[in-house]
Amino acid sequence: MLEVRSLRVARRQAMQPARTVLDDIDCRIGAGEVVMLIGPNGAGKSTLLAAMAGDLAPAAGQVLFKGKPLPAWAAGELARHRAVLPQRAGLSLPFTVEEVVYLGCLARSESRRQLRDVVQAALKALGVAHLAQRPMPVLSGGEQARVHLARVLAQVWPAQVDDGIGSRLLLLDEPCASLDPHHQHSVCMAIRDFAHRTGAAAIVTMHDMNLAAQYGDRILALREGKLVADGLPQAVLTREFVRRCFAVDASHWRVGQDFLVATRPLQD
Template sequence: MSAPHAPGSGAHLVARSVRVQIDGTEILSGVDLDVRAGEVVALVGPNGAGKSTLLATLAGDIAPTCGTVELDGRPVHDWAVRALARERAVLLQKQGLAFGFHVEDVVRMGRAPWHRTPRQDADDEVVTAALLRADVASLAERLFPTLSGGEQARASFARILAQETPVLLLDEPTAALDIRHQEALLTACRELADTGCAVVVVLHDLTLAAAYSHRICLLASGRVRADGPPATVLTAALLSEVYEHPVEVLDHPHGPVVVPVRHDHLSAAPRSLRAEEVS
């Protein structure tokens, strides 16, 4: 699958002084964020921090109350719908398919923006590659509603891979996945960034965010508390403050490992599970 932009070619998405108010409640307040070609940016933060709202605002699905969001130098709301769909793909937390489409048909929906263009000729090849990359080729003939939550998430990821856009916006794509598929999905994100794509991914698992993102944007109460490399953002002091729970941050060759501090009675294994008593 192709990527129209080379790594490091500049910022795809630029948010400046973004404020979003919904039903009288301020969800985002003065958010600045640049998302550049060739990088994975993880949005992290506690529940209600504004992560999904920021992602939707970057996508153009929510109009900011104040401030601007630009995609390749143009206000995101100035883009025509089809043109926008050729530039950015969005994976939502919840899958909204109400009908019993086969998985292959769901993935093929990602090709819709390229209908009646020269790139339509590659539809079959691209869909096949996306099914394989998301590990759902064996599910191609299954009806989407019959899949498990994790299988649906992988099929939906395959759909946005098939869309072949230079910007991918993913909202908690790993939430329903097992360890193997979490690693595979985020590896695919890094590989796409290596080809020049810009990837923004909302994650709750801070250790996964540290391992796979180039930058982490930490949100709290609708504001950016920190934005930078994982080792800079993921400090015990800052995370303990933002999440209102004590954490430790351990050094690991693949990046920081974030561990919540637990009560003493949870730190010792039950007698029946203690290693020294297992023969």
């Protein structure tokens, strides 16, 4: 679904030479996979997501979506297959929740009835259908975050059961950052269920290693602009790796099918 080849990204600040932010990144994301992108602050997670979205031109290497380089995609066609949730998706205009989710459908061409069904399905999946007629500015930060995720899902939500199975891509930057524990889990379940049901590939930046372990099919870990791990959660999130990458200690449990991770400060 998505392939990153020898990617290098550099950023230039005023009066400063270009600084390499990502270097020699290689990875592949398959259809139906939920990949959690983790790493310390400043590791390059949001930058990699922006490069995967085509919003940031690499200094070297390339990103291919369904075998085609991102610059070769027409904007409208790409918008119908790839949806991006930025880390900050503020909105101050008094649109209703339903109107905001409809904004995710601007590139779609289905009938009004089909679009209405898509919007209602996305609202329901994120647990915000009861807020449909509420103005966005009166919502809490957590409610707004779930509405914006519903908008992103509506952008690529299949209009029918067999519509483009395995042809969607979700790029989500910290979708759980402002949510309470209950809604963190409900959002992660919605993302996982959408990916597994539709065959969409989902790449999600995540700081919470416990959520990453429970809901990720795979973990990608960045540190200082380098890809330092790629594998199953239980293979990547070892105590030794967590200590080395995040400078914290970690403990692990298995509860049924779940692999749980808890962290604490390193002890002298």
